[in-house]
Amino acid sequence: MTTTRFAPSPTGILHIGNIRTALFNFLLARRDNGKFILRLDDTDQTRSKQEFVDAIYQDLEWLGLEWDQVERQSNRLDRYREKASDLIQSGYFYECFESPEELDLKRKLQLKLGKPPVYDRESLELSEEEKKAKRQKAQGYWRFKLALKEVFWKDGIQGEVTINTTNVSDPVLIRADGLFLYTFASVVDDLDFGITHVVRGDDHLTNTATQIEIMAALGFTHPEFFHHSLLVGKKGEPLAKRLGDLSIRELRENGIEPEAILSQLAFLGSSIPVNLKLNLEEILATFSLESFSGNPTKFDEQQLVGLTSDYYRNVPYDRIEGRVIELGIPKSEGKRFWDAVKGNIKTITEINEWWKVLNQEIDPIIKPEDREFVELAISLLPEFPFDLNTWKNWVEDLKSKTDRKGGRLFLPLRLAITGKSSGPEMQSVLALLRVPPITKIPR
Numbered sequence: 001m002t003t004t005r006f007a008p009s010p011t012g013i014l015h016i017g018n019i020r021t022a023l024f025n026f027l028l029a030r031r032d033n034g035k036f037i038l039r040l041d042d043t044d045q046t047r048s049k050q051e052f053v054d055a056i057y058q059d060l061e062w063l064g065l066e067w068d069q070v071e072r073q074s075n076r077l078d079r080y081r082e083k084a085s086d087l088i089q090s091g092y093f094y095e096c097f098e099s100p101e102e103l104d105l106k107r108k109l110q111l112k113l114g115k116p117p118v119y120d121r122e123s124l125e126l127s128e129e130e131k132k133a134k135r136q137k138a139q140g141y142w143r144f145k146l147a148l149k150e151v152f153w154k155d156g157i158q159g160e161v162t163i164n165t166t167n168v169s170d171p172v173l174i175r176a177d178g179l180f181l182y183t184f185a186s187v188v189d190d191l192d193f194g195i196t197h198v199v200r201g202d203d204h205l206t207n208t209a210t211q212i213e214i215m216a217a218l219g220f221t222h223p224e225f226f227h228h229s230l231l232v233g234k235k236g237e238p239l240a241k242r243l244g245d246l247s248i249r250e251l252r253e254n255g256i257e258p259e260a261i262l263s264q265l266a267f268l269g270s271s272i273p274v275n276l277k278l279n280l281e282e283i284l285a286t287f288s289l290e291s292f293s294g295n296p297t298k299f300d301e302q303q304l305v306g307l308t309s310d311y312y313r314n315v316p317y318d319r320i321e322g323r324v325i326e327l328g329i330p331k332s333e334g335k336r337f338w339d340a341v342k343g344n345i346k347t348i349t350e351i352n353e354w355w356k357v358l359n360q361e362i363d364p365i366i367k368p369e370d371r372e373f374v375e376l377a378i379s380l381l382p383e384f385p386f387d388l389n390t391w392k393n394w395v396e397d398l399k400s401k402t403d404r405k406g407g408r409l410f411l412p413l414r415l416a417i418t419g420k421s422s423g424p425e426m427q428s429v430l431a432l433l434r435v436p437p438i439t440k441i442p443r
């Protein structure tokens with residue numbers, strides 16, 4: 001069974017880049033009727049916070065990315081200990097004692113000699129006696145002994161990848177304070193949970209080589225890997241600095257709809273054009289992880305604004321009705337009102353602006369050169385309330401009684417009645433008005 005996982009560290013809130021990874025994993029599992037696991041990488045108890053765990057749940061729920069199982073690495077420390085002791089037994093983990101300062105000195109020396117700054121395995125040569133003596137002074141930490149060879153895998157997005165681990169330092173996987181590092185804990189989890197496909201950012205490529213070696217040392221073959229490119233700004237700049245603005249929280253507060261985010265992320269950077277999809281089923285029908293290129297993917301948040309507008313134009317009313325009512329629009333008038341304004345809003349809260357227009361809580365705009373014309377127009381309005389014919393009859397009457405046409409005819413009327421230069425069709429505006437406009441024209 002296809003089993004995927006999304007593995008955030010609860011050390012911060014989710015941003016658009018995290019969601020891209022989450023979505024890919026989610027869709028891959030759903031496509032094959034498989035399982036999607038949410039794994040919280042929280043071995044670092046000082047940096048991991050419950051508030052971030054809660055925020056991760058909320059953001060994923062808001063987006064509709066439901067998980068089938070949740071796992072916390074902090075609950076699995078015994079299991080990591082067990083597997084670590086296997087690797088100590090088999091000689092893959094070795095204890096080290098160099099301090100950060102000593103390591104730094106080694107690196108500087110290597111660089112001076114024109115050598116790559118790779119850990120020289122000095123601790124691997126220590127005798128039991130020497131280790132004992134060193135343990136008196138400081139706790140040891142553990143490195144994994146890499147095979148120092150070419151690691152090769154066929155990546156679902158990057159194609160054939162070869163990484164030579166001779167250029168990589170043996171990674172520290174257990175710290176002196178006993179903390180298991182991600183690279184190791186993740187391998188144990190991926191094996192235990194039967195992960196078949198690992199989808200993550202291409203910043204993990206070197207980790208993958210290491211993890212493939214750890215998996216082999218534990219006697220397993222590795223899952224399939226898909227390393228997607230990272231999102232970059234419009235000019236190709238890294239998004240890292242702006243990630244706060246691009247958190248799911250922030251986007252949500254700015255009125256971006258989940259469907260806009262999902263529709264964009266499921267296709268941006270692939271050969272399939274980005275178009276609004278109304279739900280995950282529609283996304284699944286076209287999504288293809290194989291259609292992504294390995295090149296950096298340009299991200300433009302304006303596209304999310306456009307997709308959000310598209311969403312309002314296209315979403316069936318029954319899906320949005322609850323929110324329209326919540327914003328204060330009476331149920332009985334909701335649908336007609338929504339249909340009139342949905343093409344003119346960037347975010348849903350803007351419907352309140354249009355509701356004010358219908359209740360004439362506006363400041364009409366009447367230019368001096370239009371005053372006479374607007375006064376005449378108001379005097380020619382039929383009895384209130386209006387209907388869908390009012391606008392047509394009214395402007396025809398005005399055309400015959402004045403020399404105005406086109407923008408000179410329509411714009412002053414729009415400005416006087418809505419206080420805005422654009423908006424829903426005037427035919428609907430007049431039909432939906434809840435109070436007669438005449439009372440509001442300043443004399």
Ligand code: GLU
Nearest residue numbers: 007008009041186199200
């Ligand atoms: N916690 C890791 C991260 O957020 C997970 C990486 C992975 O998917 O293996 O980078």
